[in-house]
Each structure stands twice: as C-alpha cells, then as structure tokens.
Amino acid sequence: xxxxxxxxxxxxxxxxxxxxxxxxxxxxxxxxxxxxxxxxxxxxxxxxxxxxxxxxxxxxxxxxxxxxxxxxxxxxxxxxxxxxxxxxxxxxxxxxxxxxxxxxxxxxxxxxxxxxxxxxxxxxxxxxxxxxxxxxxxxxxxxxxxxxxxxxxxxxxxxxxxxxxxxxxxxxxxxxxxxxxxxxxxxxxxxxxxxxxxxxxxxxxxxxxxxxxxxxxxxxxxxxxxxxxxxxxxxxxxxxxxxxxxxxxxxxxxxxxxxxxxxxxxxxxxxxxxxxxxxxxxxxxxxxxxxxxxxxxxxxxxxx
Amino acid sequence: xxxxxxxxxxxxxxxxxxxxxxxxxxxxxxxxxxxxxxxxxxxxxxxxxxxxxxxxxxxxxxxxxxxxxxxxxxxxxxxxxxxxxxxxxxxxxxxxxxxxxxxxxxxxxxxxxxxxxxxxxxxxxxxxxxxxxxxxxxxxxxxxxxxxxxxxxxxxxxxxxxxxxxxxxxxxxxxxxxxxxxxxxxxxxxxxxxxxxxxxxxxxxxxxxxxxxxxxxxxxxxxxxxxxxxxxxxxxxxxxxxxxxxxxxxxxxxxxxxxxxxxxxxxxxxxxxxxxxxxxxxxxxxxxxxxxxxxxxxxxxxxxxxxxxxxxxxxxxxxxxxxxxxxxxxxxxxxxxxxxxxxxxxxxxxxxxxxxxxxxxxxxxxxxxxxxxxxxxxxxxxxxxxxxxxxxxxxxxx
Numbered sequence: 001x002x003x004x005x006x007x008x009x010x011x012x013x014x015x016x017x018x019x020x021x022x023x024x025x026x027x028x029x030x031x032x033x034x035x036x037x038x039x040x041x042x043x044x045x046x047x048x049x050x051x052x053x054x055x056x057x058x059x060x061x062x063x064x065x066x067x068x069x070x071x072x073x074x075x076x077x078x079x080x081x082x083x084x085x086x087x088x089x090x091x092x093x094x095x096x097x098x099x100x101x102x103x104x105x106x107x108x109x110x111x112x113x114x115x116x117x118x119x120x121x122x123x124x125x126x127x128x129x130x131x132x133x134x135x136x137x138x139x140x141x142x143x144x145x146x147x148x149x150x151x152x153x154x155x156x157x158x159x160x161x162x163x164x165x166x167x168x169x170x171x172x173x174x175x176x177x178x179x180x181x182x183x184x185x186x187x188x189x190x191x192x193x194x195x196x197x198x199x200x201x202x203x204x205x206x207x208x209x210x211x212x213x214x215x216x217x218x219x220x221x222x223x224x225x226x227x228x229x230x231x232x233x234x235x236x237x238x239x240x241x242x243x244x245x246x247x248x249x250x251x252x253x254x255x256x257x258x259x260x261x262x263x264x265x266x267x268x269x270x271x272x273x274x275x276x277x278x279x280x281x282x283x284x285x286x287x288x289x290x291x292x293x294x295x296x297x298x299x300x301x302x303x304x
Numbered sequence: 305x306x307x308x309x310x311x312x313x314x315x316x317x318x319x320x321x322x323x324x325x326x327x328x329x330x331x332x333x334x335x336x337x338x339x340x341x342x343x344x345x346x347x348x349x350x351x352x353x354x355x356x357x358x359x360x361x362x363x364x365x366x367x368x369x370x371x372x373x374x375x376x377x378x379x380x381x382x383x384x385x386x387x388x389x390x391x392x393x394x395x396x397x398x399x400x401x402x403x404x405x406x407x408x409x410x411x412x413x414x415x416x417x418x419x420x421x422x423x424x425x426x427x428x429x430x431x432x433x434x435x436x437x438x439x440x441x442x443x444x445x446x447x448x449x450x451x452x453x454x455x456x457x458x459x460x461x462x463x464x465x466x467x468x469x470x471x472x473x474x475x476x477x478x479x480x481x482x483x484x485x486x487x488x489x490x491x492x493x494x495x496x497x498x499x500x501x502x503x504x505x506x507x508x509x510x511x512x513x514x515x516x517x518x519x520x521x522x523x524x525x526x527x528x529x530x531x532x533x534x535x536x537x538x539x540x541x542x543x544x545x546x547x548x549x550x551x552x553x554x555x556x557x558x559x560x561x562x563x564x565x566x567x568x569x570x571x572x573x574x575x576x577x578x579x580x581x582x583x584x585x586x587x588x589x590x591x592x593x594x595x596x597x598x599x600x601x602x603x604x605x606x607x608x609x610x611x612x613x614x615x616x617x618x619x620x621x622x623x624x625x626x627x628x629x630x631x632x633x634x635x636x637x638x639x640x641x642x643x644x645x646x647x648x649x650x651x652x653x654x655x656x657x658x659x660x661x662x663x664x665x666x667x668x669x670x671x672x673x674x675x676x677x678x679x680x681x682x683x684x685x686x687x688x689x690x691x692x693x694x695x696x697x698x699x700x701x702x
Contacts, residue, residue, distance in 0.1 A: 080444065128368055134657060144586060144658040163657060172507065178449035179438035196436040199361075201371035202449055208507035210657045213368050216361040236432040237360050291656075294506050 016062030065154045066274070069282055072098075073271055075169040075297050080183035090250045092187040095270040096299075097244050099258070103141075103161050105265035106153025112162060116274055119245060121232045123219025130242040131164040131257060141304075143290070144257065162266075163290065164257075165190060165211040165242035166298030173203035173212060181238075187270045188299055189244050194231060197238035204239065208291050209298070212241045244268070320472040327690040335690070340685040347498055349676010352427050353668045363669040369661035370652045372518075374670045375429040378677070380644045381527070382422035383456060383498050384520070386463070387530020389415030390491045391467070397484040403551045409470050409694045410539060411532055413685065416463030418528075419456055420680040426453070428673050448504045453498035459494050461486050469532070471693055495524045502651065509586040510651045515573045522566035527640035528558045530633035535685075537630055544689050549624065556629045560617035563636060567610050593650055598663045602646035609639035 073096050084205070113131045122129060124201070134146035137158040146161075154160055165188050174182050174190060181196035182203060204212045218236045226232060229247040245255040253259075258266040269276030281287065287301040314326020366373040389411035395401040396408050404411075427433050443450045466483050469475060475482075499520035502511040533555050539545040576582050577591045593602035598614050616632040617623050649664040666674070688694065 132657065142658075143656075144589065144654075148657070148659050172505075175444075175446040176448075176505075178444055178447040178453070179435075180444045181438070181444045190577045196435070196438060198438060199431050200449060202447065202501075204368065204371040205652075206505045206507055208656045210368075210655050212658075214361065214371060216364070216367060218360065 003238050008093045021295065026056060035177050060244075061082075065128045069271055069274075069279060072096075072169070072282075072297070072299075076188045076271070076299065077169070078184050078186045079171060079174045080177075080180050081185060082183060083282070091188070092185045093250065094272060095187045096272050097167065097188050098269065098282075098284075099244075099255075099300045100267045100278050100287060101162055102263075102265040102267075102299060103159065103302050105159040105263045106133075106162060107156075108135060108158065108160035108261055109149065109262060110152065110154070111260045111262055112257035112266065114163075115256040116242070118225060119227060119230070119248075119256035121219065121221050121230045121235070122240075122245070123215065123217065123221060123235070125217055125220045126213070126215055127217075128213035130211070130213070130240075131162050133160055133162045135160055162257075163209055163211070164300070165241075166209055166290070166296065166300045167244060169297035169299065172206045172208065172294060172296060176200065176202045176206040187250070189246050189249075191243060192239060192241065192248065194234035194238045195238070199237055199239070201239065208296060210296050212239050214239050220255065307394050310696040319468070320474065321468065322693055323691050324693070325691060328414050328495075328608035328687075331690060335686075339683065339686060341434065342679045342686065343458075345679030346683060347676075348672045349674075349679060352672035352676065356428070356669055357431070363667060364429075365665060365670060366411070369655060369659070370649065370664045372648060373429075373664060374666040374674055375425040377641075377644045378425045378674055379422045380498055380520075380588035380648070381641055382418045382425070383494060384402060384524030384640065384644075385531050386415040386422070386459070387491055387521075387524035387529050387531070388526075388532045389413075389418075390463070390487055391525055391558075392532060393527065394484045394488045394491075398488070401554075403485050403548070403554050406545055406547055406696050407532070407536055407551065407555075409467060409692075409696060410535065411686055412467045412470060412691070413462055413694065414532060414535060415528075416460055416467060416589040417681045417684050419463065420684075421677050423456055423460065424677045424680070425605060425674070428677070448497060448500040448531075452494065452501055455490065457499050457672060459487075459490050462490060470696075492521065495520045503649070507656045508651045509584070510590040511647070512587075513573065513576075515569060515576075519566065519569045521572070522562055522569060523640050523643060526562040526566050527637050529555065529562060530636045533559065533633045534630055534637075537626060540690065542689070545695060551624075552622055552626065552629060556617050556632070559633065559636070560614055560623075563610060563614045563617070567607075567614065571609075590650065590654055592648060593653060598653065599646045599650045602642045603650075606639050606643045606646065609635045609642070615641065623670065 037241060076096050113129045113133060116130050117124070119131060132148055133154075134143075134148060135150040135154070136142060136146055138157065138159050141159070141161065146284055152156070167184075167188055169184075169188070171184055171190050174184055178200060179196060179198055181198065182192045184190050192296065199214070199282060201214055204214060215235050215237055221232060245253070245257075249255060254268050255266075258268040267277040267281060269278035271279055271282075273279060281303060285303045287303045289298045289301055291298075314329060316323045316325060357358075364373060392401075392404045392411045393408045393415075396404045427436070430436060437478060439450065439453060464485070466480075466487060469479055471485060496517050499517040502508070503516035506512055533552065536545065536547055536552070536555070540547045543664060574591070577588055593599050613632040613635040616628050616635075619628075622628045653661050653663065655661070
C-alpha cells in the first residue's frame with residue numbers, strides 16, 4: 001500500500017504538467033495515442049470495407065453500408081439550382097458533403113459555436129448562432145424538452161447535441177422560398193443568395209431544425225475579426241445559416257466546427273469517397289438522423 | 305333617393321363613373337373631423353414605416369422565435385374580411401338573393417379595400433420592397449407564398465373591376481354574372497392558399513392539418529359578413545344606403561349559419577388533437593397551450609365570444625333587433641382576430657427544437673403601421689361613401 005502511494009504522484013506528474021500547458025512530451029504522447037486510436041478504429045474498418053469490395057465487387061449494392069450510401073448520394077441532388085455556382089467559392093465539385101456528430105463524445109463546450117461565429121462573420125449583436133447545442137437530461141433524446149441557454153462549459157451529468165443546418169436532400173426551406181433565393185448546389189450544400197432574399201422568412205418557418213436565422217439588426221463584427229472570405233454587409237436584413245463553410249470545404253479544408261471540436265465529435269467529409277471518415281462511419285456505426293420521419297433526408301448523422 | 309341624371313357642379317366624369325366631388329364641399333364638420341382623425345392615423349403609420357425602413361427589423365417585436373408578426377395576422381385577417389363582401393355579392397348574382405342587391409356595391413368596395421390593406425401589410429413588412437419583383441421573375445412553384453400572393457393581387461383587381469362594372473353597368477347583368485363566376489372561385493382559392501401558408505409546414509405541428517383550410521374559409525366568411533353587416537348599419541345610419549330590416553335579418557341568419565359551421569370545424573380539430581387514439585405528443589402539447597398555457601388569454605375568448613355571438617343570433621325573440629345583430633357581429637369580428645393571432649403566435653411559441661418563447665406582442669412601430677393601414681382603408685371607404693355612386697340604381701330597361 002505504502003509503495004503504491006509513493007509511486008502514484010510520480011506517475012501522474014508527466015501526465016498533468018502544472019498549468020496544463022502543452023509540453024513537447026505531452027504533445028508527442030497525445031499524437032501517438034491519437035494515431036493509435038485512429039489506427040485501431042479506422043484501419044480495420046478500411047480493411048474490412050476493402051475486403052468487402054474485393055470479395056463482392058459485383059454485388060456491392062447488396063452490402064448494407066455501401067448500398068445505403070449509394071442511395072443517399074442518389075437522393076442528394078441539386079434542388080432549384082440556377083446553374084451557376086455561388087460567386088465567393090470555387091465551383092462545386094463532384095463531392096457530396098456529409099457530417100457525422102458523435103453525441104456520446106460531445107461535452108457541450110460550445111467551441112464549435114465560437115469557431116463558427118468567428119469564421120462566418122456572424123454579427124456579434126445578431127443574437128443567434130448557426131450551431132445550437134441542445135442540453136438534455138440523461139435518459140432520452142427528447143427534442144421537445146431541451147435547454148439552449150445552459151451555463152458555459154457544459155456539465156458531465158447532461159447530454160449535449162449540436163444542431164445546425166442539415167443540408168437536407170429534401171430541403172423544405174428550398175421548397176418554401178417563393179423567389180428561389182436559396183437552393184441546393186450539386187455538392188449538396190444549401191446556399192442563400194443574400195442579394196435576392198426578400199425577407200419573407202418563410203424558410204425560418206418551414207425548417208424543422210430551426211437552422212435558419214434572420215438578421216434583424218445590421219450585423220456588427222469587430223474590424224480585426226472580419227473574415228474577408230465571407231460576406232458581411234450583404235447579410236443585413238436577410239436570412240443566413242450554416243454553409244458547411246463553403247469557402248473552406250471547396251478549397252480542400254474542413255469546416256471550422258470540425259476543426260475546433262476538442263473531442264473529435266465531428267467528422268466531415270465526402271460521401272462519394274468510400275475511404276472518407278464519414279463514409280466509413282456510415283458503413284460501420286449505427287447512425288441516426290434527427291427527425292428522420294419528416295423525410296427531409298438530412299446530411300448530418302448522429303452516432304451515440 | 306336622388307339619382308344623378310345630369311352633371312351638376314362638382315361632378316367629374318372619369319372612366320364612365322360620376323365622381324361627386326361636390327358632395328365633399330357640402331359635407332358637415334363631423335365628417336371632416338373623422339377624415340382628419342383618419343389622416344392623423346395614416347400619418348402616424350407613415351412615420352412608423354419610415355422608422356422601420358431606416359432601422360430595419362429591429363424596431364419590430366419579431367425575432368427568430370417569431371419570424372412573422374402582426375403583419376401576417378393582419379394579412380390573414382383582412383383577406384378573410386374581404387370574403388364576406390364577395391359571398392354577399394355572389395349570392396345576388398348566382399342564387400338570386402335579391403334582398404342583398406342594394407348592398408352589392410358596398411360589399412365589393414369593402415372586399416377590394418380589405419385585400420388592399422392585406423397587401424400593404426406585406427409591403428410595409430419588407431425591408432427592401434423592391435425585391436418583391438422576384439416574385440414575378442423567378443416564382444418558385446413549391447412555395448405557398450406564390451399562390452396566396454398572386455391570388456390576393458388578382459382578387460384586388462377583380463374586386464375593383466367588379467365595382468366599376470356595377471357602377472357603369474358596362475356589359476349589363478351578363479357580365480356581372482360572368483365576373484361572379486371568376487370572383488367566387490378566386491375568393492375560395494385565395495383563402496385556401498392563405499391557409500396553405502400555415503398548413504404546408506411539417507415543421508410546425510400545430511398548423512400541419514388539412515382542417516386549416518375549411519376553418520380559414522368559414523372564419524373568413526363569418527368575419528367578412530359580420531363586418532359588412534356593421535358597415536351596412538353605418539351606411540344606413542348616415543342615409544347613404546336605404547336598407548330594409550328584412551335584408552339585415554337575412555344577413556344575420558347567414559352569419560349565424562357560418563359561425564356554427566366555423567365552431568364545428570374547430571371542435572372537430574380539438575377532438576382529433578386530444579383523442580387518446582389520435583393524440584400526438586407534439587401537436588397535443590402545443591394545442592394545450594391554447595387552454596391552459598400562455599395563449600389561453602387569446603384562445604379561450606375565441607370560443608366564448610363565438611358561442612355568445614351564435615346564441616345572440618339564434619335567440620328567436622331578440623335576433624331581429626339591430627343592437628343584437630351589431631353586438632354579435634362585433635363579438636365575432638374580435639373572436640376571429642384573436643383566433644388568427646393565437647394561431648399564428650402559438651405556432652411559433654414552441655419552436656421545432658422545443659425552445660419556449662414568451663407570448664408575442666407587437667411593438668409600437670408594428671402597431672402604428674397597422675393603424676396607418678387601417679386608417680387608409682377607412683379613409684378610402686369614407687371618401688367613397690361621398691364621392692362614389694354606391695347606391696344601386698335601377699337599370700332595368702324601361
């Protein structure tokens with residue numbers, strides 16, 4: 001007993017350095033551990049999926065996961081697309097974007113929310129964020145009894161679930177817009193034309209995920225924090241929402257929220273790519289979508 | 305009853321209509337005081353609109369929790385009030401309800417003015433009204449807004465064209481009849497598509513019921529007949545129209561019939577929402593707010609006022625009294641407004657992610673804009689009462 005007591009602090013010290021600064025050793029340890037976890041999780045998945053492809057390439061449709069993804073990609077077609085890509089990002093490629101959020105991992109820290117606000121020039125005075133993290137009592141995922149304004153940081157005894165624009169394959173907002181000021185691009189991103197929106201706010205009403213927000217005030221962003229790649233003045237008096245960080249993702253980067261998540265609860269990627277994290281997760285994990293019964297076919301999956 | 309046969313001073317003939325501007329000169333001080341009051345209301349509305357255009361949506365009480373506000377309540381309400389005029393006018397032409405003939409010009413005028421008010425509500429809510437042109441250039445066929453917006457515009461023009469036909473007798477009875485065949489289906493179409501704006505949303509469980517359409521039709525007709533009945537009494541009081549007690553009796557019977565159908569539809573909806581074998585948690589929870597929640601103050605009066613109005617009109621001994629008819633009509637006009645208000649705001653109060661918002665109350669700017677629009681509508685009718693020949697002249701070939 002006495003021996004173990006003496007050994008314990010010696011073991012703990014390198015793990016938790018004073019002030020929790022990221023020492024070189026800690027970083028390398030973390031890197032190794034992350035690589036190990038990734039390898040343990042993904043390598044078998046990749047191997048198994050490749051084995052499946054090799055073993056039964058003819059009847060790939062018969063494989064549960066692949067067939068499901070193919071069906072999703074087939075559903076995920078442009079809606080009301082005016083034929084030219086949005087001006088402030090590279091043209092839509094052949095990708096079909098999707099996201100998987102691990103609600104078991106989410107700790108409710110709202111770092112994705114803050115990163116999103118900074119990345120997308122959301123007015124600091126606007127009173128909304130693209131991402132809404134819902135706090136729930138443990139026991140059931142009950143969308144009718146959630147808390148949006150919980151204390152900063154999150155608590156270990158609660159459940160958290162981030163909700164944002166789902167970039168649905170059957171987007172009710174796009175169907176509801178009277179003037180085709182919003183549409184679905186070929187890569188699946190639902191975009192809004194800020195110069196065309198007539199501010200009828202029918203899309204706010206018709207979205208089942210409360211993902212759209214109206215700029216009731218002129219959005220204000222401190223001058224040194226403005227992201228030049230994202231419009232700002234144009235957003236005054238029109239509707240805006242999550243764009244899957246279109247200016248980043250079409251240029252080879254991932255979304256700001258995925259990058260900011262400290263626990264890796266968010267995975268973003270191309271559904272067309274069978275080796276992307278998203279594709280692998282969809283094939284190997286029991287995923288579910290929010291309000292699946294509405295038939296909106298959201299492109300964000302949850303896994304718990 | 306003075307029928308103008310030859311032009312007299314002050315009468316200007318324009319597009320075949322005798323505009324009697326001379327009547328304004330002889331109008332009494334009470335008339336002008338009323339007009340000045342309406343002009344003040346209109347001015348306040350104009351100032352409020354300028355304020356909204358300068359500062360944007362922030363001066364409204366609407367926020368993301370309530371994307372639509374008083375303007376949309378008023379849109380549904382005014383469009384509904386317009387229905388009564390057309391039902392009365394159409395029943396003259398289609399069913400030979402001759403007792404309503406003296407009322408037909410007033411009825412059509414009111415219908416047109418109410419739809420104008422409804423459309424002005426939309427325009428004043430838009431931060432950039434010029435963008436409305438996209439509704440014509442790139443309309444989206446899957447959006448219910450397109451249908452109700454175009455129907456309201458069309459309906460307004462049909463009403464004013466109808467009024468012109470009635471006054472000038474161009475085309476005679478044949479055209480009056482043909483216009484009814486256009487206007488009546490258009491009116492039904494207008495109220496149906498207005499209901500679709502609410503009911504075609506799977507995201508809002510409270511509204512997502514096909515029953516919304518018949519309720520809109522009956523509420524619209526009932527409130528429209530009620531407002532026409534009151535307007536007719538006012539016009540009779542000031543000696544502009546000569547209307548018989550028999551006509552009012554017939555109109556109030558029609559009103560009572562539509563009220564009871566309206567209440568019946570509501571009862572059916574309530575039963576479906578709460579019956580154990582059909583109740584869905586989301587829908588029942590939201591509807592319960594009408595009886596025990598934040599919106600009870602607006603919805604319970606709908607039932608109380610509605611049942612009271614029907615009882616007043618059904619009583620055999622009292623139903624022929626003008627005071628009773630006017631009271632019942634006024635009660636139902638208030639009831640339908642409360643119904644529109646509670647229906648719209650309660651639909652938003654619990655959002656799709658389960659967040660509750662406190663009840664919506666319009667801001668001063670929104671209220672003043674609505675006041676301005678109502679003043680404008682009343683001003684048009686007040687001036688028309690003097691200037692336009694609203695008295696149905698006999699035009700039978702002699």
